[in-house]
Amino acid sequence: MQKLRQRALIADDVGLGKTIEAGLILKELAARNRADRILFVVPAHLQKKWIRDMDRFFDVDLTVADRTWVEGERRRLGEEANIWNQDQQQLVTSMAFLRQDEFQPALRDAFWDVVVVDEAHKATKRGASPSKTANMVETVAGNSDSLLLLSATPHDGKGEAFRSLVEYIDPFLVAEDHELTRETVDRVMKRRGKENIYDEDGERIFPDREVNSVSIQMTHGERQFYREVTDYVKNVYNRSEQLNKPAVGFAMALMQKRLVSSVGAIHATLRRRLNDLLADEPATDDLSEEAAAYLDGEDLDEDDKQRAEDEIAGLTIASNDAQLEEEIDTLRRLVSLAEDLPVDSKAQKVRRFITQLLEEQPDEKLLLFTEYRDTLDYLLDFVEDEPWADEILVIHGDVDKEERAHIEDEFNHGQSRLLFATDAASEGIDLQHSCHIMANYELPWNPNRLEQRIGRIHRYGQGKEVKVWNFLFDDTRESEIFELLQTKVEEIRSQLGNTADVLGMLDDIDVDSLIMESIQHDDPPSATKEELEALIEERQRTLEEWYNRSLVDTSTFDAESRRQIQNVVDESENVYGSAGDIREFFQQAVEAFGGEFEKRGTNLYHAELPEEVRPTGMDASFGPFTFDREFAMNHEDITFLAPDTDVLQRLMARVLEGERGKVGLKLLPFVDVPGITYNYRVAFEDGTGDVIREETIPVFVDAEQQDAQQALGRRVVEGDTISARPDVDDLRTVLDAEDTLRVLANRYVSARVNEIKADLRAARHEETSRELKDLNEYARAERERIESFIETYERKAEGGSDMDIAIRGQRERLEKLEERIGIRRKELKRREQIISLAPDVENYCLTLPL
Numbered sequence: 126m127q128k129l130r131q132r133a134l135i136a137d138d139v140g141l142g143k144t145i146e147a148g149l150i151l152k153e154l155a156a157r158n159r160a161d162r163i164l165f166v167v168p169a170h171l172q173k174k175w176i177r178d179m180d181r182f183f184d185v186d187l188t189v190a191d192r193t194w195v196e197g198e199r200r201r202l203g204e205e206a207n208i209w210n211q212d213q214q215q216l217v218t219s220m221a222f223l224r225q226d227e228f229q230p231a232l233r234d235a236f237w238d239v240v241v242v243d244e245a246h247k248a249t250k251r252g253a254s255p256s257k258t259a260n261m262v263e264t265v266a267g268n269s270d271s272l273l274l275l276s277a278t279p280h281d282g283k284g285e286a287f288r289s290l291v292e293y294i295d296p297f298l299v300a301e302d303h304e305l306t307r308e309t310v311d312r313v314m315k316r317r318g319k320e321n322i323y324d325e326d327g328e329r330i331f332p333d334r335e336v337n338s339v340s341i342q343m344t345h346g347e348r349q350f351y352r353e354v355t356d357y358v359k360n361v362y363n364r365s366e367q368l369n370k371p372a373v374g375f376a377m378a379l380m381q382k383r384l385v386s387s388v389g390a391i392h393a394t395l396r397r398r399l400n401d402l403l404a405d406e407p408a409t410d411d412l413s414e415e416a417a418a419y420l421d422g423e424d425l426d427e428d429d430k431q432r433a434e435d436e437i438a439g440l441t442i443a444s445n446d447a448q449l450e451e452e453i454d455t456l457r458r459l460v461s462l463a464e465d466l467p468v469d470s471k472a473q474k475v476r477r478f479i480t481q482l483l484e485e486q487p488d489e490k491l492l493l494f495t496e497y498r499d500t501l502d503y504l505l506d507f508v509e510d511e512p513w514a515d516e517i518l519v520i521h522g523d524v525d526k527e528e529r530a531h532i533e534d535e536f537n538h539g540q541s542r543l544l545f546a547t548d549a550a551s552e553g554i555d556l557q558h559s560c561h562i563m564a565n566y567e568l569p570w571n572p573n574r575l576e577q578r579i580g581r582i583h584r585y586g587q588g589k590e591v592k593v594w595n596f597l598f599d600d601t602r603e604s605e606i607f608e609l610l611q612t613k614v615e616e617i618r619s620q621l622g623n624t625a626d627v628l629g630m631l632d633d634i635d636v637d638s639l640i641m642e643s644i645q646h647d648d649p650p651s652a653t654k655e656e657l658e659a660l661i662e663e664r665q666r667t668l669e670e671w672y673n674r675s676l677v678d679t680s681t682f683d684a685e686s687r688r689q690i691q692n693v694v695d696e697s698e699n700v701y702g703s704a705g706d707i708r709e710f711f712q713q714a715v716e717a718f719g720g721e722f723e724k725r726g727t728n729l730y731h732a733e734l735p736e737e738v739r740p741t742g743m744d745a746s747f748g749p750f751t752f753d754r755e756f757a758m759n760h761e762d763i764t765f766l767a768p769d770t771d772v773l774q775r776l777m778a779r780v781l782e783g784e785r786g787k788v789g790l791k792l793l794p795f796v797d798v799p800g801i802t803y804n805y806r807v808a809f810e811d812g813t814g815d816v817i818r819e820e821t822i823p824v825f826v827d828a829e830q831q832d833a834q835q836a837l838g839r840r841v842v843e844g845d846t847i848s849a850r851p852d853v854d855d856l857r858t859v860l861d862a863e864d865t866l867r868v869l870a871n872r873y874v875s876a877r878v879n880e881i882k883a884d885l886r887a888a889r890h891e892e893t894s895r896e897l898k899d900l901n902e903y904a905r906a907e908r909e910r911i912e913s914f915i916e917t918y919e920r921k922a923e924g925g926s927d928m929d930i931a932i933r934g935q936r937e938r939l940e941k942l943e944e945r946i947g948i949r950r951k952e953l954k955r956r957e958q959i960i961s962l963a964p965d966v967e968n969y970c971l972t973l974p975l
Contacts, residue, residue, distance in 0.1 A: 126153055127817070129892055129956045131271040132294045134245070136279045136316040139576055140584035143275045144175070147241050148183040152769070154271055157816040160239050162214050163187075164265060167243040169219035169418075169429070175243070176217060177526060184770065190218035210235035220247060221418045223265075224257040232261065237269045245274035245293075249286035259289065266293040270815075278573075279314070297949055298899060300906030309899075322682045334583050334591035336615050338608055339478065340599050341471050347388075350462050351601065354384050354391060357455055359644045364442050366645070372412065373440045375420055378637045380438070381644065385603045386496055386567045387471065389503020392463035394438060399456040401439030402449065412436065431498060431522060471596055472507045475566060478594065482562070483513055483542065490542045490559055494551065494578045495566035498522065501547055504566065513543065520546040520554070529554070530761050536560070551577040557587035564594045568607040570636045572614055602643050602650035606636065609654050613661050617668070627668070634660060699843065700821070701768040704752040711752075711766065714738075714776045717785065720745075728753040729763070738775040747772065781967070790971040791846040799855040800827035801863060802841040802970040803870040807878050808962045809885055812955030818885060822964075824873050825972060826866040828859050833873035841972050855973045867966070874964045886959045893957040897950065904946045911939045
């Protein structure tokens with residue numbers, strides 16, 4: 126927070142709490158009045174998670190900026206208004222939504238105090254033509270004061286994408302033709318891995334994990350069905366390639382994925398496609414916005430994803446009635462084959478696995494994932510007669526937030542030992558305290574998805590070794606590829622110590638295309654596996670080279686780190702008081718203004734609030750609430766009365782408005798002479814108006830020697846008064862001397878403010894000098910590069926070439942460079958200025974000896 130600007134890339138490993146870190150920084154900025162306009166830009170499927178977490182942990186109420194919001198704001202403000210440029214905005218929106226062309230002009234004219242971009246690697250620049258997402262993030266990053274980019278996988282083993290993240294944070298940090306150095310990266314990025322986090326005893330916090338594969342032999346009927354569906358997929362896919370119909374090819378990839386998931390999933394998919402083709406109006410190439418975004422690689426919520434897949438699955442390339450009838454006949458035959466199959470071998474294997482686990486380890490719990498709702502429903506039907514069936518909890522896309530929280534609570538604390546879930550549960554739920562065993566009914570084709578699943582139990586708080594079981598059919602190209610991917614991830618992870626980096630390296634390997642090309646060309650599974658292995662090994666060499674350069678170093682979180690953070694926590698408690706202090710204040714203040722306060726159980730309270738401290742629209746009846754953070758965390762329906770809760774803030778403001786909050790009296794055993802303790806609020810801003818430091822300075826001035834002391838003043842503030850009648854003479858003495866004592870306290874605080882100001886000015890000067898040096902180096906390098914282009918073009922012009930447009934373009938670039946550098950230089954000069962606001966006496970305490 127002491128930096129010139131709060132702009133950083135937080136690149137901690139999966140499961141280390143980047144969401145919480147962003148929230149902590151946001152709350153601190155809000156406390157400094159620097160978070161009026163907030164924008165969260167996240168993948169679509171994470172919007173609900175951000176809304177839930179910001180509300181649950183930080184009491185920040187985010188508004189979803191979607192089509193409904195846009196249309197509503199345009200009606201409210203008028204078509205000409207910039208709906209993105211409003212005060213008091215706290216928005217969350219998806220990358221896919223915000224990158225639409227219609228919003229770009231308005232975004233260029235909007236400004237935010239804080240922008241948070243989650244999964245920021247999805248917005249990196251790659252190649253000569255940056256994506257719409259990259260251009261959009263560059264715009265909002267440039268139009269923000271504070272910027273937080275969050276990504277567990279910031280580096281893909283290449284330099285270009287990572288460099289663009291650094292440039293979003295500070296475009297002037299390194300010139301285009303200069304290499305990033307470890308020193309420059311360390312200034313903008315914070316990064317920790319699970320392997321480098323230790324407890325107070327020096328032991329690693331995160332346990333190891335063991336990943337196992339369970340092989341399943343197909344029956345003859347299953348093998349025949351697999352081949353026939355694959356042949357159908359291959360034929361339609363090949364024709365889609367020939368006719369340049371990529372959406373139909375995508376539909377075939379979806380079908381192949383569901384084929385290796387379960388008989389239930391492929392049967393439902395074949396049946397839906399057949400029904401779509403039999404419809405009076407077969408699906409056309411005109412896709413919904415949702416389906417088009419999904420084809421474009423956008424992550425969607427599970428229910429949106431299901432709708433998009435169903436829509437795409439109905440697309441056909443039949444160009445005449447004969448071709449359409451031929452495909453319909455094929456689908457009828459495949460549906461019939463699926464219906465004639467007995468229960469699939471995988472379902473039987475999984476059932477035996479669960480039965481054996483619960484018999485041998487009756488106290489254990491199991492988390493089971495499957496990718497598709499059809500597969501989940503199929504499995505639930507299959508095991509409905511098992512003795513443990515009534516212990517199964519289920520999460521999928523249609524389970525709402527409240528029910529999901531109830532299910533999570535029941536699995537963590539109740540008797541149910543089984544949780545079956547689709548990828549709707551792969552993010553946003555925490556099960557590490559109750560479960561360490563996970564099964565994957567099938568593996569997702571994207572390794573990141575698998576890591577997100579494992580992250581539900583392999584995260585902070587897990588005390589046991591995590592065991593993962595993957596169920597795979599033998600002798601299919603999909604299972605061989607999945608197993609190779611997972612084996613390689615674990616192998617490289619064990620060597621490098623960071624899962625996220627391995628996943629970043631694999632992120633843009635198109636497994637879908639690899640498998641579909643293998644099917645298209647009838648390649649044997651071994652050939653596809655060899656191709657993928659060669660690709661991974663090439664990436665691994667690049668990643669190891671990156672590690673060897675130590676460009677991005679993972680810092681360690683150890684006992685010293687814990688000590689430093691505990692100091693901050695302790696100082697915070699000194700400012701606001703303990704939970705007991707807050708409870709006592711709340712009770713006395715509520716009752717002083719005519720309200721009622723009642724204890725309803727252990728850590729549980731209820732209050733009738735006086736009207737003058739109630740937020741607009743709130744009932745007088747307030748509760749149940751608690752002052753115990755841990756108790757509130759374990760009970761979703763209990764309000765935690767934190768120091769920044771609206772009701773408590775209103776109470777404090779109301780107390781401070783009147784004399785009750787201005788003057789107090791304490792009788793203290795460690796005070797020898799009567800005096801007055803003044804509580805000063807001191808604050809410092811930089812030249813841009815940002816509050817950079819704010820604190821209270823208590824000053825005790827004794828009435829006899831008239832000596833001002835800060836240390837004794839702090840003891841007075843923290844000390845508990847003795848309940849007794851004060852000495853009247855002592856009281857008269859300090860009241861008579863109040864004017865003189867205040868003058869002395871003012872003089873002391875002014876000197877203290879000047880000391881703090883000098884320290885802040887020195888620190889700011891050092892930082893701005895470094896940034897100015899970097900800026901000058903950037904300007905010099907860019908200037909030389911542009912001037913070299915101009916010289917080259919001028920030589921060509923002398924040789925007779927028409928280079929006027931090229932020369933004019935480069936000179937315009939040079940002018941814009943000088944303009945941008947000038948603006949940044951002026952900003953740095955303003956940020957170097959330190960302005961101390963006039964110290965203000967918040968309250969004072971008549972301080973008397975016993």
